[in-house]
Amino acid sequence: MLRRMNVVACARRLFGVCTAKRNVQSLSDVPVVYVSKMKSVLSANKVSFEDGFTCLTTSCPVGCRKDNSYSGNFYVNKVTGLFVCHACGQMGQWQWLERRLSDMKRLKGDISPPVFPEQSSARPESVPDDVLSRFQPASTVSDKQLSKCLGHLGLKHVKREQLARLGAMVGKSEILLPLRGSNQNIGAWKLFFRDDANSLQENLLGNRLTGQLLLSNEEAWHSDNVVLVTSGADLLALTSQKVPAICVEPQLLPQEVLPRLEHFKQICIWFGEHQLQAQRVARKLGLSRCRIVRAPELRKGPHEVLVTNGDKLASKVKLAESLLHPAIVSFSNLRHEVLDAVTRQDKNRGLPWNRFPALTSVLGGFRDGELTILTGPTGSGKTTFLSEYSLDLCQQGVSTLWGSFEIRNTRLAKTMLTQMAGMNLEKNLHRFDEFADNMEQLPLHFLDFHGQQPLKTVMNAVNHAQYVYDLGHVIIDNVQFMLGLGDSESRFIDRFYRQDQVIQAFRSFATATNCHVTLVVHPRKETEGVDLTVNSIFGSAKASQEADNILIIQTTATSDMKQRKFLQVCKNRFSGDLGIMQLNFNKDAMSFAKKTAPVKNMEVKSPKEEEPLEVHLDLGKSKLDQFELFMKTHANMLK
Known part of the structure; x- marks a missing residue:
């Protein structure tokens, strides 16, 4: 019998080691x-x-x-x-x-x-004739010699059929397994033997073919899932339990071999102690499909786990962990959406309002999935404005759900019908059916609630309507009236906290369903004559933080005892543009759409800049004084 080290030396001489060189370019x-x-x-x-x-x-x-x-x-x-x-x-x-x-x-x-x-x-290698005298194919070797060899190597769990499918050669105390490259030709061999310390060793013999793979069997390549290991002993342990596996070199996974692994939907990497190499290979193969066995008790590798504990390895493979967190994405995941946002910027601005072109020029339009908050003093016309605001969109095909908790649906519908007709229908009853028939054709629905309601009840109704009617716009008027404290466990909860729950529920609904939500929130009591700000919204800061858009109806009494109103855009997450527009109310048509003044940009401009509408703000004046100064300065241009 050949001595162990002589076998290694002989095999290296017969097959050659690292004799093939590649043409390498500088990076x-x-x-x-x-x-x-x-x-x-x-x-x-x-x-x-x-x-x-x-x-x-x-x-x-x-x-x-x-x-x-x-x-x-x-x-x-x-x-x-x-x-x-x-x-x-x-x-x-x-x-x-x-x-x-x-x-x-x-x-x-x-x-x-x-x-x-x-x-x-590297050219394909065949087994030299003089080696055949010392190694026999696994399919023809005697049972006695095979059993003795496997026992000596500590591979008693390996079956003859496994070795035969791998094309193994069996000696008296050594085993040779062929390694195949990306072209499926045998380019090298792996020798299993016991060293002088009686430890199982594996040596690579022959030409170092780029991307050498120790193939398990054909079944592995026809599977959607596979386990990558770094030693032939680990591969034999897994295949003995019918777990598809492939052996690779932990330090080398060249790009030439990646196509052979492309079809696998899920790859488990079980590299034992080589955790850094496992992470590198996972990144190369794609983190989305790779999982790594990282449990401390499994760091020995499949062979040692099987020999020591006799465990079923398939159950251990299921313990592999993904390197990705489901809540974390990279730019590559967002690239196509970012490209769409850049190339379709005009279309992404949103649906314009036909009745409020000045509002469109500031907000950029009505966009899906956003949360808008409208506030203003009591009696300022929030509901009247919002009914026309939503009617404009509904007439353009936006499926709308109105939740009016402060006024009856009959009164709200009358207001919207009057706004749609553009005239006082009480004086034009003969045209009622004409406009009513047209309004029935709109994708408009109402929540049949009035007064306080529990949040859960409202959200159930809203989610049902979203599923049935494919809503694009939900209006809640208003949040304070909707707050229900009927539940025993909610009776003593702070109202600010309850309002935050409502804001969070509708924010989540808007994001999950890509449906725009508009909430009316009353302001807290402010000193008379002082303009409202974002900080005037009732409740905690959550409402203003969660909102994509904040609209405030400002009212001021003029010197002739008349009330002047204008709509102020205080927050615009889409473009950041802020501005105001005058609201002129037509009582017969119940409309703010007539005689709407152009938008004033609230951004401070340098005196050197020349623009068609140049604005210099005196920060010591009120917003109304600034607005009147703007109107007087540009009166001729605005005619």
């Missing part, structure tokens, strides 16, 4: 290519592709030889642009592929067969 010589450009080039050349975890996958676009065993799959690495063709086994850089596609498009397909870039690769 500075490799042009940077981005996946967005790859996709653009492929699409421009009418090459359809699938966006995978690590590669763009398509059929070979350059007309190489087809090979039925791989269905002509062609992979382009999304990071480096390296392409690998499984039809002919060729690979190359993105720049070559880009030029080839350009030539094919320019010459309309009348082009000679491709000449791929020259590559250096």
